[in-house]
Amino acid sequence: MVxxxxxxxxxxxxxxxxxxxxxxxxxxxxxxxxxDYIDESVIEEFTKETGIKVVYDVFDSNEILETxxxxxxxxYDVVVPTGNFLARQIQAGVFQKLxxxxxxxxxxxxxxxxxxxxxxxxxxxxxxxxxxxxxxIGYNQKKVQEALGIDKIDSWDVFFNPExxxxxxxxxxxxxxxxxxxxxxxLRYLGIDTESTAPxxxxxxxxxxxxxxxxxxxxxxxxxxNALANGDICLAIGWSGDVFQARDRAAEADQGVVxxxxxxxxxxEMWFDQLAIPADAPHVEEAHEFLNFMMKPEVIAKASNYIFxxxxxxxxxxxxxxxxxxxxxxxxxxAALATLFxxxxxxxxxxxxxxxxxxxxxxxx
Amino acid sequence: xxxxxxxxxxxxxxxxxxxVRALRAVASRLVIIxxxxxxxxxxxxxFVIVFKISxxxxxxxxxxxxxxxxFGEGIGGFWSQLKELSFENYLWLTDDPLYFNxxxxxxxIAGISTILALAVGYPIAYGMARAPTALRPTLxxxxxxxxxxxxxxxxxxxxxxxxxxxxxNQLLLSTGIIHQPLVILNTHTAIFIGIVYSYLPFMILPxxxxxxxxxxxxxxxxxxxxxxxxxxxxxxxxPLSLPGVIAGCMLVFIxxxxxxxxxxxxxxxxxxxxxxTLWNEFFANRDWPVSSAVAVILLLLLIVxxxxxxxxxxxxxxxxx
Numbered sequence: 040m041v042x043x044x045x046x047x048x049x050x051x052x053x054x055x056x057x058x059x060x061x062x063x064x065x066x067x068x069x070x071x072x073x074x075d076y077i078d079e080s081v082i083e084e085f086t087k088e089t090g091i092k093v094v095y096d097v098f099d100s101n102e103i104l105e106t107x108x109x110x111x112x113x114x115y116d117v118v119v120p121t122g123n124f125l126a127r128q129i130q131a132g133v134f135q136k137l138x139x140x141x142x143x144x145x146x147x148x149x150x151x152x153x154x155x156x157x158x159x160x161x162x163x164x165x166x167x168x169x170x171x172x173x174x175x176i177g178y179n180q181k182k183v184q185e186a187l188g189i190d191k192i193d194s195w196d197v198f199f200n201p202e203x204x205x206x207x208x209x210x211x212x213x214x215x216x217x218x219x220x221x222x223x224x225x226l227r228y229l230g231i232d233t234e235s236t237a238p239x240x241x242x243x244x245x246x247x248x249x250x251x252x253x254x255x256x257x258x259x260x261x262x263x264x265n266a267l268a269n270g271d272i273c274l275a276i277g278w279s280g281d282v283f284q285a286r287d288r289a290a291e292a293d294q295g296v297v298x299x300x301x302x303x304x305x306x307x308e309m310w311f312d313q314l315a316i317p318a319d320a321p322h323v324e325e326a327h328e329f330l331n332f333m334m335k336p337e338v339i340a341k342a343s344n345y346i347f348x349x350x351x352x353x354x355x356x357x358x359x360x361x362x363x364x365x366x367x368x369x370x371x372x373x374a375a376l377a378t379l380f381x382x383x384x385x386x387x388x389x390x391x392x393x394x395x396x397x398x399x400x401x402x403x404x
Numbered sequence: 405x406x407x408x409x410x411x412x413x414x415x416x417x418x419x420x421x422x423x424v425r426a427l428r429a430v431a432s433r434l435v436i437i438x439x440x441x442x443x444x445x446x447x448x449x450x451f452v453i454v455f456k457i458s459x460x461x462x463x464x465x466x467x468x469x470x471x472x473x474x475f476g477e478g479i480g481g482f483w484s485q486l487k488e489l490s491f492e493n494y495l496w497l498t499d500d501p502l503y504f505n506x507x508x509x510x511x512x513i514a515g516i517s518t519i520l521a522l523a524v525g526y527p528i529a530y531g532m533a534r535a536p537t538a539l540r541p542t543l544x545x546x547x548x549x550x551x552x553x554x555x556x557x558x559x560x561x562x563x564x565x566x567x568x569x570x571x572x573n574q575l576l577l578s579t580g581i582i583h584q585p586l587v588i589l590n591t592h593t594a595i596f597i598g599i600v601y602s603y604l605p606f607m608i609l610p611x612x613x614x615x616x617x618x619x620x621x622x623x624x625x626x627x628x629x630x631x632x633x634x635x636x637x638x639x640x641x642x643p644l645s646l647p648g649v650i651a652g653c654m655l656v657f658i659x660x661x662x663x664x665x666x667x668x669x670x671x672x673x674x675x676x677x678x679x680x681t682l683w684n685e686f687f688a689n690r691d692w693p694v695s696s697a698v699a700v701i702l703l704l705l706l707i708v709x710x711x712x713x714x715x716x717x718x719x720x721x722x723x724x725x
């Protein structure tokens with residue numbers, strides 16, 4: 040973690056120096072993406088092919104990205120917000136429309152994904168899909184087996200049922216510190232419309248979360264990767280690809296920790312991280328070239344193979360490792376796809392209610 | 405304020421000739437402009453901007469609030485806008501106990517940390533002030549040395565020390581002092597340790613400077629007159645070091661109230677502090693107006709101790725004359 044932070048600040052410093060020294064003839068694109076979210080060699084390849092230098096910077100929450108974008112003058116050319124955040128940012132005038140004539144690789148995109156992202160970005164005019172995934176349960180097989188006597192988790196009940204979760208409390212439960220992901224999930228478990236913003240429905244979700252609050256050790260959006268991999272915890276609600284990274288690290292470490300990921304049968308939230316160009320981007324031309332490059336089937340497949348997330352590029356599936364393509368937890372089949380739901384952005388009033396409820400839950404007050 | 409300062413500085417020159425006095429007055433006026441300009445640019449203007457935002461409403465836009473008090477529509481427009489100003493965001497803060505609780509717990513955590521820092525820092529400063537003169541610069545250097553490493557890295561290091569399988573627990577377990585790892589990380593104890601550790605130099609330095617100036621013949625006189633060392637300390641040393649104590653406490657307390665990084669990294673999720681509340685308003689709710697209102701109140705809350713500090717300093721200066 041420390042190392043990551045040093046690397047991060049070093050990257051920022053380098054970015055600052057580079058953007059200062061970038062002269063007119065040197066072409067640059069400033070990319071702001073999630074941490075641990077790309078195969079670095081993809082960036083090198085882009086520079087080799089186009090001669091455009093990539094200044095790559097990372098964030099770890101949509102909120103941080105959004106605040107930078109809303110303040111304006113962020114200096115980034117390509118950013119990667121999640122769908123429901125993107126929708127609101129488009130409304131606020133943060134992004135510019137993509138010049139599709141410069142994006143011939145759009146033909147490679149996957150209609151199943153594009154149809155869904157159109158919910159956030161009608162007509163997909165401002166963004167293209169980078170990766171998508173689900174919010175499910177990552178767990179330590181052995182520890183869950185010991186505590187609950189079950190081989191496989193298949194339902195949200197293991198989390199929302201206080202009786203069951205209490206048995207897992209001692210070996211550790213983490214959940215995402217992200218109310219916009221957890222609240223719809225709680226609503227789905229309760230059998231309520233996940234899009235509901237009715238105060239009484241949100242109160243029910245809050246109540247359900249409050250009941251299991253005593254058994255949650257930590258609310259955090261990235262620490263669960265290491266915690267799962269090291270066997271420090273036995274259950275985490277997290278983003279699919281992150282859990283797969285934990286699974287992989289655990290397998291590499293070979294300490295007997297086996298991590299598994301499940302999309303519970305009640306269904307799970309499906310989210311989309313979208314590549315978009317800010318309205319005030321300084322290098323619009325280069326940004327389009329970067330986007331077009333990222334839609335090359337073999338390039339985006341390489342990224343997927345590295346980070347274990349499904350992408351929205353149909354043509355890339357020929358290049359994706361078979362174990363990833365055939366994993367229903369990453370590429371759900373038709374039946375599983377039907378249980379997944381998407382969430383809309385909250386209006387400011389609902390957002391306030393949800394954040395307030397979340398503070399109550401997190402602080403346990 | 406400027407006039408008062410000028411008349412004070414001009415007073416000793418009462419006997420000089422008129423042109424020299426005028427020249428000096430201009431010079432001192434120029435000198436005084438620098439700190440005032442500094443305050444204006446880096447304190448007052450940002451504060452006015454924050455205050456202005458706190459009176460607006462959120463909007464889905466860039467930046468995400470409705471503009472208030474712009475001069476775009478001329479003076480007339482400005483006046484009509486002035487009438488429409490609302491203090492709704494401040495009323496909102498009183499509506500929800502969250503903000504009050506967060507302020508209260510911030511003040512509480514900062515207060516305890518300050519007392520702990522004083523308890524740890526005083527003996528260190530005392531020892532430094534009584535150390536041989538040749539050794540003192542080295543000791544001072546040692547106090548300042550931690551600043552050479554990034555604050556963030558040092559707080560992260562505490563995670564490694566305090567976590568259940570961390571250095572501290574390993575040490576205590578291997579020496580047989582404890583048999584179960586202590587749970588320190590993610591508790592209030594960890595926050596206190598983090599704040600005391602991080603702000604200790606700010607406590608030690610003013611204490612040291614006031615203790616170093618002290619005339620130790622006073623202690624000798626007390627002892628000659630039969631005063632035991634403990635009461636000599638409480639009757640002479642401590643009262644004389646009081647300006648240092650106040651300065652040190654303010655320097656620790658004020659930043660600790662608004663501290664965000666230490667509770668976030670070392671504290672558990674049950675810790676509710678105003679820094680976190682501010683973060684939530686700003687980032688999660690995108691409600692810049694309400695978060696500005698929280699910041700304005702926090703500032704007012706902190707100005708009171710700063711003013712106590714100022715008046716104590718002024719009194720100390722009077723005394724030393």
